[in-house]
Amino acid sequence: MALLELSDVTVHYGRIRALSSVSLSVAEGEVVTLIGANGAGKTTTMRAISGILPLSSGRILFDGRDISRLRADLRVVRGICQAPEGRGVFPGMTVRENLEMGCYTRKDRKNVAADFERVFALFPRLAERRDQAGGTLSGGEQQMVAIGRALMARPRLLLLDEPSMGLAPRFIQQIFHIITEINEQGTTVLLVEQNARQALSRAHRAHVLETGSIVRSGTGAELLADPSVKEAYLGVA
Amino acid sequence: MVHQLATAVAQGDGGWIDFNVPLLVDRFWSNTVDGLAYGSVYALVALGYTLVYGVLRLINFAHSEVFVVGAFAAYFTLEGLGFRPGPTPQLSTLSIVANLLLAGAVAMIASGLVAVVLERVAYRPLRRRNAPSLVFLITAIGASFVVQQLFFVTRGANPERAIRILRPRPLFEVFGAKVTNIQIIVLVAAVALWVVADGFVNRTRLGRGIRAVAQDPTTATLMGVNRERVIMLTFLVGGVLAGAAALFYLMQIPQGVVYNGGFLLGIKAFTAAVLGGVGNLRGALLGGLLLGVAENYGQSLLGGAWRDVVAFALLITILMFRPTGILGESLGRARV
DSSP, X not given: OEEEEEEEEEEEETTEEEEEEEEEEEETTOEEEEEEOTTSSHHHHHHHHHTSSOOSEEEEEETTEEOTTSOHHHHHHHTEEEEOTXXXXXXXXXXXXXXXXXXXXXXOGGGHHHHHHHHHHHOHHHHHTTTSBGGGSOHHHHHHHXXXXXXXXXXXXXXXXXXXXXXXXXXXXXXXXXXXXXXXXXXXXXXXXXXXXXXXXXXXXXXXXXXXEEEEEEEHHHHHHOHHHHHHHSOOO | OOOOSOOEXXXXXXXXXXXXXXXXXXXXXXXXXXXXXXXXXXXHHHHHHHHHHHHHSOOOTTHHHHHXXXXXHHHXXXXXXXXXXXXOOOOOHHHHHHHHHHHHHHHHHHHHHHHHHHIIIIIHHHHHTTOOHHHHHHHHHHHHHHHHHHHXXXXXXXXXXXXXXXXXXXXXXXXXXXXXXXXXXXXXXXXXXXXXXXXXXXXXXXXXXXXXXXXXHHHHHHTTXXXXXXXXXXXXXXXXXXXHHHHHHHHHSSSOOOTTHHHHHHHHHHHHHHHHOTTOHHHHHHHHHHHHHHHHHHHHXXXXXXXXXXXXXXXXXXXXXXXXXXXXXXXXXXXX
8 A cells, every 4th residue: 555645636826727636655665755846745645745835636645544524734744844945954953952853753762872873874974063053064964854854753644845956066975975874774765856867766655746747657677768758857968 | 490500592682492411410329320210110001012912913002091990990999899089097007918919910810801802892893804904993993992982972071089008208219319119119110010921921832822823824734823812811911010000000090090191191101111122021121111201201301291202202213224123023022
């Protein structure tokens, strides 16, 4: 059974339809990626899954239960946590406090120390900067905070929205490497990316979004080899 | 005010502003002491404006009525305990402390509850419908009038006669200025409450929730923060502090509470919040104390009628040079 399942999800911004009948699923242990151009509906999909945007129709199942109308904060309790587009680092909180926000809903306080260690092991840079304000970090460091913070929730499903956006190339490599590592440690990942080559090469399965609809689906390798994907998203003529 | 001392005239003979510098010098330290004690009332009320502004970017203009509710609650509690206006009774220290604590606790609970109810009735329905911010301003003023008029209808236009259970008594002197027991109690209690509020916002999980909503509401939700609950909590904390301020206010003013007593005090506390930097907890404390002291200096220098003018002139002057207030807006950005 799929951990996450979207069926015929439609979302509107006012009168504008941003997603039309999107269906996709993510199985436990997978990395699934959504690629597409700006405005294709990638972030809208993520926001709908997290509950920031209401559905016009369709439904979302998580772990077999309908969460379509569940309040956003309670979806975190169920095990969905997102590192949002633009990182959403709390500028006036230290790195440590930002990471603490990841365990806002957690009841098992005694395991939190171990999770801090895990995040600091994944991102040694954050350990060095733990008392620095989030607003003073570089873009790459903020991205580490955003991912680390989501991990602190011990999510069953980690949503990553454009983790490579605006980063220097060496950071991009590092972030993708860490995504694979996180997945190998047992966390299911749904990844939204513009950096299609990297995303596809690390994903078990992938979907291509165009103007609010899924136009192609397959394994990461299949889509990497697909001529139309190559032309549109991988910069190969 | 008697002008027996030499006065400097600002605009030549017959000028309309007299700068009574000697009086200011003469009363400098007593003005400072009185101003700090009275300013701590502004500071506690200012915290309510600042906290709510931080999470909602909204000035809660009904906060002044939350304060008045606290003042009436404290008054009725003392009345209910059998105290009456008139001469201050002889009581044991223990009895004074117990009765003040009781009156303060009732005032804090009453103000806290009214703040939460106001939020629910006047703001939440609008927020659900994504109303423009101007609409919140109007409902705040409307709610303010409703509460005010309830007291007007039931208690009339005249101030209550003050009920006192603690006689002011000088404890020691600072540069010749007498410091009374009441002033010390008020100052110490106000600063202690500020420390608790600051610790709550900066060092507890719920406080982190408040700061998260202030800094980035959407991401806060993505981390599992229930924004509505945080908003309610913020109004509750602000209300409780206003209730405490109300008791400290009653201990210092010559008359008792009156139905519209929150108006000027509310505006002054709002001024204090803006002065220190709205959205900034330290700014609220600093702004409140500064305003309390400054208006006393102004009163000595220019005469009693100028007291409120000085308060607002100070605000305008500081904002011209530092539009974000002395310490800047920080609940939303830097560490509070």
